[in-house]
Amino acid sequence: MRFLDSIGPLLASSAKERVKQVPVRLLLAVVVAWAMYAADMGRWIPLWLAVALLVQAFELVAMAPFRRAEPSRRRFWVALALASTTLMATTYGGMALIIWSSNHPALVTLAALTLAGGLLTNVASGIGSRTIFFIGGGPYLAVLTLMPVVKILQGNTHGVVVMTLSAALFAGAILNVYWRVHAARQAEIQSRAEAEERLEQAQAAMADRAAMAAIVSHELRTPVSAILAGAHVIRGGKLPEQREETADLIIDAGQLMTGMLNDLLDHSKMEAGAMSMESxxxxxxxxxxxxxxxxxxxxxxxxxxxxxxxxxxxxxxxxxxxxxxxxxxxxxxxxxxxxxxxxxxxxxxxxxxxxxxxxxxxxxxxxxxxxxxxxxxxxxxxxxxxxxxxxxxxxxxxxxxxxxxxxxxxxxxxxxxxxxxxxxxxxxxxxxxxAGEPTQAENSLDAAAPVLARRIRVLAVDDHEINRRTISLVLQPLDVDLATASDGHLALALLAERPFDVVLMDVNMPGIDGNEATRRLRASGGLNAAVPVIGFSAGTEAAQVQACYAAGMTDWLAKPLEPRKLYDALHKATSSGGQAEAA
Missing domain, CATH: 3.30.565.10 (Histidine kinase-like ATPase, C-terminal domain)
Structure with a gap:
């Protein structure tokens, strides 16, 4: 029963192929009838034609459910379809053996061609399943084996050895062709299945990306709207008593947006297998x-x-x-x-x-x-x-x-x-x-701006104007002497003209990026060759951070820049210890 269940799904393609072979079989039946007439076997022609038509009609009925869009998988119909295939091969193979035994030259030739045609048609109809091929081709192979035996029984041993070898070689050739065609068909099916799977995965990925874009764009509107509204309130200055409340609103909205972006970045890293854990x-x-x-x-x-x-x-x-x-x-x-x-x-x-x-x-x-x-x-x-x-x-x-x-x-x-x-x-x-080892707790620094011993000269390098304006706003409480550059070329030109106490360097910039600009600065031998360089970037992977230090940067901060951490980095860079480390 399990055998019938496994064969059922494979009969659809075989049934469609076998219905295409109906005209050839009917034509062969007529040719056999004509050959029988030529060999004075006319009395058998009506019987032969009746059997050929009945067998063909039986196969058409038995295979009908499997030619439909949703073929029947019921065991009865599977068994009936396999029986019709066997009966068809047995009928034409048996007729080939009968006319072969007549020793009439025309009939002998026709018998050989009938076997060859029967095996080749089963190669086509059984390409998807070896079981179906051997069910339909088995009777023809059996007849091919019996042909030399018939000659021996008739007492005609002349050329039997050559005949036997020829039959074996022909059967081997048919089987070899079938095996190669079947393997190619299976490879094609597998490739098509893999292609369809990849297409489904690509479509699912596109749907996920579309869903992600829709969700993220919708969710980001809430914090962006809060930030814009709060900024307009502060800019208008009509309600000074609400300034602190408005600032809190902007901070909360910024933290919400940062959390969403962090989730997106983390998810992308995990998909790419690039997420790393600290220890x-x-x-x-x-x-x-x-x-x-x-x-x-x-x-x-x-x-x-x-x-x-x-x-x-x-x-x-x-x-x-x-x-x-x-x-x-x-x-x-x-x-x-x-x-x-x-x-x-x-x-x-x-x-x-x-x-x-x-x-x-x-x-x-x-x-x-x-x-x-x-x-x-x-x-x-x-x-x-x-x-x-x-x-x-x-x-x-x-x-x-x-x-x-x-x-x-x-x-x-x-x-x-x-x-x-x-x-x-x-x-x-x-x-x-x-288990871990007890360590000294880190002191949390106040977000308030530190008091610097002197007015320092800072160069901020970033290709985005909003980022340069943000740095300028954050550094206002320090009263620094601030210069800005929009790319690495301009930064190197400014660094060659006048001295600075510290450089804030964006890592990801078009043209000369922050790492390359730092390398060129260190190799220049100019008046700022040893100036502390604080890099900042949204790329937080350990390898990316290490690349910044390898380029010659003395410190590194993650985007978005937090005022407390920026103040701490500036204090460290301009202190005696930081200067000594940079030198």
Missing amino acids: RDFELGDLMRDTARFWAAPATEKGLTLEMSGGEGDAVWLRGDPYRLRQIINNLVSNAIKFTPAGTIRLQAAAPGADGRHRLTLTVTDQGAGITPEAMSRLFTPFAQGSAEVARTYGGTGLGLTVSRELARLMGGDLTVESVPGQGAAFTLCIDLP
């Missing part, structure tokens, strides 16, 4: 307390309670990527606050240790509406939301959970979810991490 020591309690402190205000503003458990006792030092861990937790807590109308959000952590390793488990539980099974199936799909209503109500790119799970897996763990509709959801991050 440094951190304390679990600090990570938990920082997270709770960061999200306490948004939760309270919505009337929610944010509870934290874990990390309160003895310090637990781990070694991993705390920045990426914080990114995952922030995504989970942000979603929990977003989808919980009222109640409590729990952030739990545990990291039991053994043999120098810790099993870190972080769980974020909300009291929202929960996740339906349908939404669960696409929960971690890029640019997909739980439902159209969720997308309209809450917005977002739909990348947060996708990026979070991929980050978890890159760190050797996983992110899972349990949810009952109407009872909230619990997202759990599990990662095995090695």
Whole structure:
């Protein structure tokens, strides 16, 4: 039964090919009848023609379901179709053997041609399946084997050896041709399937990109609108008391936009296999307390309670990527606050240790509406939301959970979810991490501009006017002597004319990029050959950062530039230690 099930799908192409062979078979039947008449076998002609017509009619009926657009796969019809193929070959092969035994020269020739034609037509109709070929060609091969035997039984042994060898060579040639044609057909089918799969993948990718463009363009309008509105309020200056509130609005909108762009960049890096993880020591309690402190205000503003458990006792030092861990937790807590109308959000952590390793488990539980099974199936799909209503109500790119799970897996763990509709959801991050060593906590610097010992001369190099204006605005509180250049050529010309205390160099510029400009500056031997160069770029990969230092830069900052980090870098570059390092 399983054999019939496997053959059924292959009969469609065979049935279409065999119906094309009907005129040839009918013509052959007439030719055989004419040859029988010439050999004084006229009494057998009506019987032969009747059998040939009946067998052909039976095959047409049996193969009919498989010639339709949706061929029948029922076992009865599969068995009937195979029986008709066998009967057709047996009828014409048997007739070939009968007229072969007559020893009439014309009939002997016709018998040989009948066998050759029968085998070749089965090569065409059975090209898609070896089983179908041997079912249809087997009787012809059997007749070919019996032909020398018939001659021996008739007592005519003259030339039997040559006849046997000729039959074997012909059968071998037919089989060789079929094997090559069948292999070529299978290769063609496989290539076509692969091409169709690639086409489907390309179409899916295009659809994903279109969805991404639509979602991102829609979501970016919200922070952009807030930034523009806030800027117009500040520019108008009609309500000075709202300036601080407006500035907060712009900052929040900028952070929202930065978060979206970071998700997009992270997703692109993961697709390209270019995402890398850091490995440094951190304390679990600090990570938990920082997270709770960061999200306490948004939760309270919505009337929610944010509870934290874990990390309160003895310090637990781990070694991993705390920045990426914080990114995952922030995504989970942000979603929990977003989808919980009222109640409590729990952030739990545990990291039991053994043999120098810790099993870190972080769980974020909300009291929202929960996740339906349908939404669960696409929960971690890029640019997909739980439902159209969720997308309209809450917005977002739909990348947060996708990026979070991929980050978890890159760190050797996983992110899972349990949810009952109407009872909230619990997202759990599990990662095995090695034990870390206690380190000195870094001091967080105030965003306020430092007081420099003297007025410094700064050259800012960036090909985008908006970036140059941004740097100028951020450096205004420092009262620096600022010059700007729009490309590497202009920067090198200015650096050859007058001295500077520090250079802010954009890495990615057309023409001479920041790395090349720095290399040329260091090799020039001019008055600014040893000046500190602070590079800044949106490319944050370790290899890209290392390339900046290899080019001769003394420091590096990530875009978008944060004022606090820029002030810190300037202070470091213009201090005695920074100057000595640059020299």
